[in-house]
């Protein structure tokens with residue numbers, strides 16, 4: 001058993017839950033963070049059936065300003081050395097911008113951008129001091145173009161892209177890397193949480209969260225700057241980045257509406 005811990009935010013469902021299981025299989029001890037304690041406890045029990053690791057659970061609302069400092073204090077109090085940070089917790093306050101209560105949009109900005117940046121600072125700094133660490137940032141394929149009807153959500157993911165890829169460059173020459181994951185539609189609770197109906201085009205391209213998490217962790221341990229999981233998503237991302245923004249905005253609007 002290694003002495004190193006991996007933090008997974010948003011571990012209670014979807015891609016985060018799969019990250020947790022896969023990191024356990026690799027022998028990492030885990031700090032699992034989300035709001036739903038019962039889900040975290042169930043996951044812990046499931047993992048401990050097969051993997052001899054230590055698992056710490058932290059139930060907290062990561063959209064709260066003090067959450068990152070509290071998580072850091074928890075790891076210090078328990079003497080945990082963090083060598084992997086998976087910034088996965090996130091949601092989409094989807095719909096026409098003016099139809100979504102502004103408080104919900106601000107909660108999303110806080111979780112998807114501010115907390116992600118704060119956690120990267122706190123735990124990234126420790127990794128830099130130890131010259132050892134991996135950071136995985138969960139963005140979205142929606143980061144590559146404006147997406148009407150999920151405008152603010154896709155903008156949060158564009159922030160994650162620009163921030164994380166820039167930071168990875170800053171860390172060149174160290175043993176700390178930042179990998180950004182750009183998932184396409186993935187079969188999780190994401191659409192339920194954002195109250196979004198999935199149309200048949202999106203449904204037909206959906207990947208499983210296990211597939212996405214596996215591909216992402218391989219990229220992270222290879223210290224890749226970025227990863228788009230799946231052939232169709234790769235093609236879409238490639239075409240999107242080469243096409244005029246006016247056209248990709250129109251196409252995204254058609255798909256989202």
Ligand SMILES: NC(=O)c1ccc[n+]([C@@H]2O[C@H](COP(=O)([O-])OP(=O)(O)OC[C@H]3O[C@@H](n4cnc5c(N)ncnc54)[C@H](OP(=O)(O)O)[C@@H]3O)[C@@H](O)[C@H]2O)c1
Nearest residue numbers: 010012013014015034035036062090140185186188189190
């Ligand atoms: N599914 C997709 O199609 C898709 C596509 C592109 C990108 N993504 C991104 O992938 C990441 C994971 O999402 P998912 O698809 O796995 O969705 P999910 O099944 O809804 O999981 C989201 C996770 O985030 C946690 N979370 C949400 N709000 C939180 C808060 N305020 N404090 C703490 N934890 C919070 C949830 O836990 P609790 O509710 O228990 O707190 C849950 O564990 C997100 O960043 C999402 O934007 C998803």
